[in-house]
Amino acid sequence: METPPKISAMYYVKNEEEFAPYSILSIYNVVDEIVVVDNGSTDRTRERLSEFDKVCWFEYQTEDFSELANFALSKCRGDWILKIDGDEVFYRDIEEVLPVLTEYDQIDAYTCRFFHLNFGLDSMQNVSDDDGRFQRIFLFQNRPGRKFINPLHESLIGLGPAIADSGLHYVHYGYTKPMEFILDKLKQYASKMGDPYFYEGRTANHLLEQAERTPFPYEHPEVIKEYIKQKGYSGGTPKPPKDMQQLRHYLDHIVASKHTKVEEKQExxxxxxxxxxxxxxxxxxxxxxxxxxxxxxxxxxxxxxxxxxxxxxxxxxxxxxxxxxxxxxxxxxxxxxxxxxxxxxxxxxxxxxxxxxxxxxxxxxxxxxxxxxxxxxxxxxxxxxxxxxxxxxxxxxxxxxxxxxxxxxxxxxxxxxxxxxxxxxxxxxxx
Incomplete structure (x- = not known):
């Protein structure tokens, strides 16, 4: 029997004690190792994540996120890399879908979509499940030439032409934290992007009033559902799982068209x-x-x-x-x-x-x-x-x-x- 490919999960974190354990739980059963690079946490992040036996812990401090990402990537030994942040939690269907995705070694990388919760556990910035703003590459083959660029919002380059949509979703919890924390984070980002006065004079109430918000329609991912209930939210309907037959049909089509696409790109x-x-x-x-x-x-x-x-x-x-x-x-x-x-x-x-x-x-x-x-x-x-x-x-x-x-x-x-x-x-x- 052919040995299944190894998968490395790749994190870099700073003060993510609240959500990172749930993030790891959501992908724990489908990865072989979990590389965590700590960027100067002062809370209980290391203590909480060290409880997982698959975690390989490293420390590296820098303001350049692409530098952090490349350091984490250099420590990954898997055939595939699952890049994820500490405030991102997948739904359970990843356990059925990911092994299928990694069967297709002709595909270079996969995207997934995410629900960007916005100033609350019951509202999001997305306008639909397929809102294209909230889609990113999360899984890619670990091959030479892949690296991250851009110091703030890092991007992965060096991928081949065959990129497919996994159909998976996760929930992003980073903007459900206290409003003062979010405003301070936004100010830091604006300053790093050369516009330090963009949020000058704005308050948490201003952000809330101006936020683009629609109701979050689903239950929260299974691994974090009880914790979310403790925080006072228990609404939503179950999120439908991915149709596996439809997924395989789609991936077969991507593989079949890859050679033509490579030739066109070379021309x-x-x-x-x-x-x-x-x-x-x-x-x-x-x-x-x-x-x-x-x-x-x-x-x-x-x-x-x-x-x-x-x-x-x-x-x-x-x-x-x-x-x-x-x-x-x-x-x-x-x-x-x-x-x-x-x-x-x-x-x-x-x-x-x-x-x-x-x-x-x-x-x-x-x-x-x-x-x-x-x-x-x-x-x-x-x-x-x-x-x-x-x-x-x-x-x-x-x-x-x-x-x-x-x-x-x-x-x-x-x-x-x-x-x-x-x-x-x-x-x-x-x-």
């Missing part, structure tokens, strides 16, 4: 990136990035945290409608990421609708209310598909310049505006 020049790839508008000769692990997507990632090395592409193309799906303050993060991955002298192109022309056409009766709403606000769709802001050429130009781009091209056609910004070849040119 690409690889010096240009198109973000927000759609099958009817992808450009030949480009690599394509999307949040969804679709067959024609080369890189799965969030535009605010692109899993690509610095100075990689000659040109990056960004659709404005994608930027407008983000909260306004996140657009700067996305543009900074585009700037980071563009080579010196390379160009970032951003296309947006010309809101003024659309408004003039609406006022003149040339388009109806439905078309106006769809063009500017994403129609009547619910959730994150709806536009959170509307960009115009003045605001977009300013934001691109603040990123560090020299906006030197503007193209207008019908209702479309395209701005092109060049990355300076020498820092001194910023003058």
């Amino acid at each position: 690409k020049q690889g010096n240009s990136l198109e973000i927000g790839a759609l099958p009817n508008c992808i450009s030949p000769g480009f690599e394509h990035l999307d949040l969804r692990p679709l067959p024609y997507v080369d890189i799965v990632g969030d535009i605010r945290n692109i899993p690509v090395e610095d100075n990689t592409y000659e040109q990056v193309i960004v659709p404005g409608y994608l930027l407008e799906h983000l909260p306004y303050h996140d657009i700067g993060k996305a543009l900074r990421e585009c700037f980071r991955i563009t080579k010196e002298g390379g160009k970032v192109y951003v296309r947006i609708y010309d809101g003024l022309k659309i408004a003039e056409a609406y006022a003149a009766g040339e388009i109806n209310n439905e078309s106006f709403n769809k063009l500017l606000f994403g129609g009547d769709r619910e959730g994150w598909e709806r536009h959170r802001c509307v960009l115009d050429r003045v605001i977009l130009r300013k934001m691109m310049e603040m990123t560090g781009l020299k906006v030197d091209m503007e193209y207008n056609q019908h209702w479309i505006i395209e701005l092109g910004g060049t990355k300076y070849t020498h820092f001194s040119e910023l003058g």
Whole structure:
């Protein structure tokens, strides 16, 4: 009988005594070792996690999360790596699904989705089970060339082209902690991202009032359910388990299409990136990035945290409608990421609708209310598909310049505006 592949769980933690034991319990039966890197905990995290015999404990302190991740990865001996945080707890169906996922050694990595609880145990930021904002790579093969980049929101690079969706979900409990703790954490993140005054003057009540919240419909994962009841919450319905027959059919399809995808990627020049790839508008000769692990997507990632090395592409193309799906303050993060991955002298192109022309056409009766709403606000769709802001050429130009781009091209056609910004070849040119 063939020996099943070994799986290493990979954590790096700091003061996670409350949820980390439940996180480990949720994956304990499907992994062979649990690598925990402590980043300077001052609570009982080590004491509580040392109770698990599979835990291999290491200490490493740094403010760079990618450095922590790479250190943890270097200590993993498994064939597959399950990357998980101490405040993330899986549902029990992972015990049935994970052994199937690791059977498919032709697949390079898997994504999962998660319920991002928001300021309470009964509310979440997700608008549905399949909200694409809350999806990430969590399981990947332990092969040479894989490493993490980005010091704050670390991203994994060096993966092959075959990335599949596992269909699994976990619950993220990090934002159910006291509001003052969350506000302090957000302030630290904002400061590290170069915007130290973003949360200046805001209180916990401000966060709660402005939070995007929908009811959390399910019971909590089995391993933490009793603890959650002790905290006063016992609602929700059982979460349906993954359909295993459907999963195998889907994975067989991914494997069958892998060879074609590898050949197509080898034919690409690889010096240009198109973000927000759609099958009817992808450009030949480009690599394509999307949040969804679709067959024609080369890189799965969030535009605010692109899993690509610095100075990689000659040109990056960004659709404005994608930027407008983000909260306004996140657009700067996305543009900074585009700037980071563009080579010196390379160009970032951003296309947006010309809101003024659309408004003039609406006022003149040339388009109806439905078309106006769809063009500017994403129609009547619910959730994150709806536009959170509307960009115009003045605001977009300013934001691109603040990123560090020299906006030197503007193209207008019908209702479309395209701005092109060049990355300076020498820092001194910023003058």
